[in-house]
Amino acid sequence: MVVAADQIRSLNRYEKTILLALEREMKRYSWVPLEQLKVATKLSESEINYRLSRLIGWGMVRFNPVPYDGYALVFGGYDTLALTTLTRKGTISAFGTLIGEGKESVVYDALGLGPVAIKFHRIGQRSFNSVRLNREYMPGxxxxxxxxxxxxxxxxxxxxxxxxxxxxxxxxxIDQNRHTVVMSLINGQNLNRCRLDEPGDVLDEILDNLQKAFGAGLIHADLSEYNILIEDGKCVIIDWPQWVETTHPNAQTILERDIDNILVYFWRKYRVTYDRTDAIRCVTG
Ligand SMILES: Nc1ncnc2c1ncn2[C@@H]1O[C@H](COP(=O)(O)OP(=O)(O)O)[C@@H](O)[C@H]1O
Ligand SMILES: [Mg+2]
Structure with a gap:
C-alpha cells in the first residue's frame, strides 16, 4: 500500500535522512547494519532507534535481527521518497486515492497543474524470480x-x-522519479469494462495507433483490453514498460501477439471480424 499523504507531511527531517541513507546503502546491503546507518546519517543511536521505530510502524522500513540488526527500505519508504521529491519539485500538490491496481503497479490520482495519475511500479514485490522480466531489468x-x-x-x-x-x-x-511515472489522468474506463456502440471504429483506431507506434519504432508487447482506456469514445493505450523496439529479434512475434489479443477480444465480445494478415499489414505499413 502506498503511504498516506499526511504521513509524508509529518515526516521529520531525520526520518527523511534515514530513508535517503537506506536508499543509498541498499546498493551494498540487503539489510543495512545499524552501525552503517549511524555513520551514514551522523545521528545518535537513540535518535536513529526512535526514528526507525516510527518508520517501521508506517510500513516504510523493515527490521531483521538475523544475523545482525539490519534495516531495509520497503516499497512504502520508496513511495514516500518519490512523493516527497515530486511534491518538492511542484509536480504534485495533493495526493488522491487509488484508481487502479495491476499486476505490477498501483495507480493513484493526484493534483498537479491539473489532474494527474501517478503510477508506482512494483516489480518483484512478492517473489522476484516469478515475475516476468526483461533481462536488462536484472542488475548484474x-x-x-x-x-x-x-x-x-x-x-x-x-x-x-x-x-x-x-x-x-x-x-x-509529465514527470518521472524513482519507480514512479506522473502522467495525465485519463477520464475513462478500461476497454474490458466498456460496452462500445461502434466497436469496429474503435478497433480501427487501435490498429491505427499501433501503426503510429510502430512507425516510431515501438511495439507495446503487453497489449490487451486491460491496457486500453476509453475516454470520450476514443482509445488511449496505457501500460508501456514492456515495449520492445521494432528491431528486436522477436519483434514480429511480439507484434502479432499484441494484434491477436485485440482481434480475439473484438471477435469474442462484438463479433467484429478483421482479417489477421490485413491487421498485421496495416500496423507494419
Ligand atoms: N493515466 C491513467 N489515467 C487513468 N487511469 C490509469 C492511468 N494509468 C493507469 N490507470 C489505471 O490503473 C490500472 C493499472 O495501470 P497499468 O498501467 O495498466 O499497470 P499494470 O502494469 O499494473 O497493469 C489501469 O488498468 C487503469 O485502470
Ligand atoms: Mg495494465
Missing part, C-alpha cells in the same frame, strides 16, 4: 533487485510515453 549485481527493477520499469515507461506522445494516443508524460 546489487542487493536490491526490486528497487532497481521497479525504477528501470518506470524509466522505460516514461521514455515510451515521451517518444509516443502526442502522435500516438497515450497519456501525456
Amino acid at each position: 549485481e546489487g542487493h536490491c533487485p526490486w528497487l532497481i527493477a521497479s525504477k528501470k520499469s518506470a524509466e522505460r515507461e516514461y521514455l515510451a510515453l515521451k517518444i509516443l506522445h502526442p502522435a500516438v494516443s497515450v497519456p501525456l508524460p
